Amino acid sequence: MTTRFRARDVLRVACLLAVMAVADGAGAAPARPAPLVFAVFADDAEQLDHALVLTESIRTFAGAWKSAPVWIYAPPELVASQPALVRDLAARKAVVRTSEAPGAALRYPLAAKVFAAARAESVAAGHAEVLAWLDEDTVVLEEPREFRLPQGVSLGYRPVMHRRIGPRYDEPLDEFWSRVYEKLAVPPAAVFPVVTPADSQTVRAYFNAGLLVVRPERGILRRWAEAFPVLYGDTAIVRMCRQDRDKALFLHQVALAGAVLHDLKRAEMRELSPNYNFPLFFKEMYGACREFDSIAGVVTMRYDIYFRAPAPDWRERLQGPPAVVAWLKERLGRD
Numbered sequence: 001m002t003t004r005f006r007a008r009d010v011l012r013v014a015c016l017l018a019v020m021a022v023a024d025g026a027g028a029a030p031a032r033p034a035p036l037v038f039a040v041f042a043d044d045a046e047q048l049d050h051a052l053v054l055t056e057s058i059r060t061f062a063g064a065w066k067s068a069p070v071w072i073y074a075p076p077e078l079v080a081s082q083p084a085l086v087r088d089l090a091a092r093k094a095v096v097r098t099s100e101a102p103g104a105a106l107r108y109p110l111a112a113k114v115f116a117a118a119r120a121e122s123v124a125a126g127h128a129e130v131l132a133w134l135d136e137d138t139v140v141l142e143e144p145r146e147f148r149l150p151q152g153v154s155l156g157y158r159p160v161m162h163r164r165i166g167p168r169y170d171e172p173l174d175e176f177w178s179r180v181y182e183k184l185a186v187p188p189a190a191v192f193p194v195v196t197p198a199d200s201q202t203v204r205a206y207f208n209a210g211l212l213v214v215r216p217e218r219g220i221l222r223r224w225a226e227a228f229p230v231l232y233g234d235t236a237i238v239r240m241c242r243q244d245r246d247k248a249l250f251l252h253q254v255a256l257a258g259a260v261l262h263d264l265k266r267a268e269m270r271e272l273s274p275n276y277n278f279p280l281f282f283k284e285m286y287g288a289c290r291e292f293d294s295i296a297g298v299v300t301m302r303y304d305i306y307f308r309a310p311a312p313d314w315r316e317r318l319q320g321p322p323a324v325v326a327w328l329k330e331r332l333g334r335d
Contacts, residue, residue: 033128034068034127035129035148036065037120037124037128038068038134039070039071039117039124039132040054040070040072041073041074041099041113041116041117042072042073042078043075043078044078045078045085046308048074048082048085048089052085053139054070054136054138054139055094056092056331057139057141058070061142061324062142065144069128071097072094072095074096074098075100076100099116102115102229104229105232108232108252109248110249110252111232113135113252114228114256117133117212117221117224118225121216121219122216124216126217127216128216130148130213131213131216132144132147132211132212133212133214135209135302137302137304138277138301139301139328140300141298141324142299144276146213146270146273147213149213149215149270153215153269154215154218155213155215155220155260155264155269156214156269156270156272157207157260157270157271157272158208158271158276159195159208161208161282161286162199163196164246164250165246165250166196166201168204169193173204176244176247177204179234183234183258184227184258184261185262186258187261187262190262197279198282199288206253206257207257208253208277210302211272211300219263220259223259223262223263227255227256230255231254231255231258273299275300277302278292278295278299278301280306281303281314285306293317294318294319294320295320295321295325303332307332307333315329
């Protein structure tokens with residue numbers, strides 16, 4: 001893929017990741033890599049608190065993975081300003097590390113986590129068999145057995161929640177996606193359909209950036225960090241992002257789709273079950289074709305912004321195993 005990327009962008013990202021990996025203490029690979037590492041990015045104090053809840057959920061519900069390493073990436077100024085949260089995370093055996101992104105990327109929402117993901121993967125290579133890159137609003141409710149990727153599979157994914165800007169599978173590409181596929185050299189034969197869980201739309205392969213289970217040596221997340229600058233450095237794509245806020249909001253996720261489709265064969269990917277990345281109360285937040293209020297059988301869930309403001313009746317509506325429901329009410333209740 002990198003042969004089609006601007007050499008200076010690739011070199012800049014590669015140098016940034018190399019410096020950060022040294023800062024993280026990445027050295028010789030251990031004799032026996034960890035089977036699984038969880039990693040997340042927190043961009044502010046609220047998200048760092050979410051990462052604490054995630055860590056607690058892993059230590060409580062993750063079964064065989066209860067003691068797996070947890071890495072929290074955050075901007076240096078956030079780490080410096082939140083010593084109490086950092087101590088709480090350390091008490092739960094989570095490692096807090098700093099991560100920075102190129103200034104040009106920060107014009108786009110959610111951009112910083114792309115480079116944090118690449119940094120985590122760079123450190124994990126040789127140190128972990130599998131890296132689970134999660135958004136910080138994730139809660140693990142059962143042992144995530146599907147994170148054990150089968151031999152030959154390098155990526156476990158879930159589709160995006162809503163179609164939003166996703167290209168319909170049965171329609172021609174629009175100007176935006178045509179340009180993305182061109183810039184990231186996506187072969188037409190590599191594209192396959194996925195169905196969005198919240199609105200049941202069939203779109204061209206478009207992956208949720210909040211749950212990516214990867215084999216670190218495959219370099220998927222580092223390729224993502226190389227693809228993103230190609231898009232935000234393209235004048236045509238920049239123009240279209242200025243005209244459409246959703247394109248700017250999801251450009252990081254668009255870059256992920258392009259990077260994966262260029263770099264991986266279909267046989268190297270595995271769609272995880274719908275009980276992973278389950279979007280709790282998504283209908284109330286963004287609209288959906290069904291309710292997401294029962295966590296029965298759910299392995300990992302997301303809550304996004306739902307608990308930011310008081311939600312009047314969620315305690316009565318939430319369904320699932322009583323002990324797990326009680327735990328969520330205690331950890332997530334804010335009203």
